[in-house]
Amino acid sequence: MATERWDGLIVGPTLVTLAGDAGYGLIEDGALGWRDGVLVHAGARSALPAAPEALAAEVVQASGCITPGLIDCHTHLVFAGNRAAEFELRLQGASYEEIARAGGGILSSVRAVRAADEDALLAESLPRARALVADGATTLEIKSGYGLDFDSERRMLRVARRVGEALGIAVRTTYLAAHALPPEYAGRADDYIDAAIGWLPALHAEGLVDAVDAFAERIAFDPAQTRRVFEAARALGLPVKLHADQLSDGGGAALAAEFGGLSADHVEHTSEAGVRAMAAAGTVAVLLPGAFHVLRETRLPPLDAFRAAGVPMAVATDCNPGTSPLLSLRQAMQLACTHFRLTPEEALRGATVHAARALGLDDRGRLRPGLRADFVHWDVRAPAELGYWLGGRLARGVYAGGRRIGPPPAT
Numbered sequence: 033m034a035t036e037r038w039d040g041l042i043v044g045p046t047l048v049t050l051a052g053d054a055g056y057g058l059i060e061d062g063a064l065g066w067r068d069g070v071l072v073h074a075g076a077r078s079a080l081p082a083a084p085e086a087l088a089a090e091v092v093q094a095s096g097c098i099t100p101g102l103i104d105c106h107t108h109l110v111f112a113g114n115r116a117a118e119f120e121l122r123l124q125g126a127s128y129e130e131i132a133r134a135g136g137g138i139l140s141s142v143r144a145v146r147a148a149d150e151d152a153l154l155a156e157s158l159p160r161a162r163a164l165v166a167d168g169a170t171t172l173e174i175k176s177g178y179g180l181d182f183d184s185e186r187r188m189l190r191v192a193r194r195v196g197e198a199l200g201i202a203v204r205t206t207y208l209a210a211h212a213l214p215p216e217y218a219g220r221a222d223d224y225i226d227a228a229i230g231w232l233p234a235l236h237a238e239g240l241v242d243a244v245d246a247f248a249e250r251i252a253f254d255p256a257q258t259r260r261v262f263e264a265a266r267a268l269g270l271p272v273k274l275h276a277d278q279l280s281d282g283g284g285a286a287l288a289a290e291f292g293g294l295s296a297d298h299v300e301h302t303s304e305a306g307v308r309a310m311a312a313a314g315t316v317a318v319l320l321p322g323a324f325h326v327l328r329e330t331r332l333p334p335l336d337a338f339r340a341a342g343v344p345m346a347v348a349t350d351c352n353p354g355t356s357p358l359l360s361l362r363q364a365m366q367l368a369c370t371h372f373r374l375t376p377e378e379a380l381r382g383a384t385v386h387a388a389r390a391l392g393l394d395d396r397g398r399l400r401p402g403l404r405a406d407f408v409h410w411d412v413r414a415p416a417e418l419g420y421w422l423g424g425r426l427a428r429g430v431y432a433g434g435r436r437i438g439p440p441p442a443t
């Protein structure tokens with residue numbers, strides 16, 4: 033019997049606990065209780081220690097399903113403007129790489145971010161974050177990487193933190209200055225990497241950096257440059273992750289694994305050796321089906337090899353203005369099922385349990401007493417529907433730390 037009343041208790045829905053290594057961990061006619069932002073009961077209604085009204089200040093009777101809050105472990109959510117015009121060019125035949133080499137692509141977003149002050153950047157980014165929250169996200173990773181100078185990278189990271197504060201969600205920030213070569217360093221990529229490494233300690237000291245990432249690709253940075261970025265991260269005790277093997281196999285996954293990386297992301301072109309290195313290092317494969325879809329890619333990540341080797345697969349939106357203007361993690365789950373043939377259960381684990389691991393977080397991602405009270409109450413009969421429906425409004429209530437943060441009422 034609880035000595036102190038719980039803050040909230042929902043009784044009746046099916047709990048999708050994701051307990052254990054496989055299966056949904058379903059509990060029919062469940063009860064979910066929380067206090068001080070932490071789950072205190074995630075089990076059957078019949079296992080409650082007393083009558084609901086005696087346990088909690090607020091008791092809600094409900095149907096539907098409750099899952100852990102979704103965790104979007106790879107986004108470039110903070111940016112200014114958009115690149116719809118490039119999308120049109122690509123549909124007329126130009127490739128992503130051609131546009132990037134001609135000074136468009138990431139660099140066009142860099143120009144827009146450099147021209148935006150902090151409040152403007154926040155105002156442009158908040159609606160995107162609200163959309164992700166409305167469809168179930170309670171934790172977001174947000175990268176820098178469209179500033180590419182000290183002040184602009186710092187501004188992006190500060191805006192990322194402010195997004196979290198404004199919406200009551202957890203935001204993990206990732207330093208991605210090694211995203212593209214800014215024009216003032218044209219022909220001097222090694223000098224730019226020196227500069228980007230030089231900015232990191234001050235940003236870290238300000239509490240703006242939770243992890244470090246790089247874009248290892250023939251149109252971005254080579255393995256030696258990536259390695260230098262990782263060494264700088266390691267010297268500060270920061271974890272690393274990597275945009276690896278998205279457009280070509282550059283050995284990125286193995287490099288991320290060598291540094292004990294939290295994750296290697298995209299990984300469409302990752303080799304068998306890369307998969308083995310990730311398995312040995314415990315590095316998560318972050319699948320980004322939105323970018324695959326929008327770029328009309330055909331090369332699938334080595335999904336069976338990941339499964340066989342026991343590499344956990346996360347799913348994220350990659351929300352960005354160039355390759356993945358995607359504002360729903362549930363939609364990313366659907367794309368992962370359709371394009372990558374993940375099962376709906378794998379997609380849900382990918383957006384919860386494995387996404388938490390890709391961010392180095394062990395206090396969320398399942399429904400279990402002691403974990404954060406981050407959860408979503410869905411208008412669905414079975415969790416497979418989360419990987420099934422395209423669009424629509426399925427989230428009835430999104431809770432972070434026990435507080436209802438979305439979605440806004442339908443109008």
Ligand code: DI6
Nearest residue numbers: 138247275323352353354355
């Ligand atoms: N890979 C991606 O998919 C994004 N960044 C990256 O390194 C795309 C970023 C963009 O095109 O703006």
Ligand code: FE
Nearest residue numbers: 106108275350
């Ligand atoms: Fe990305």
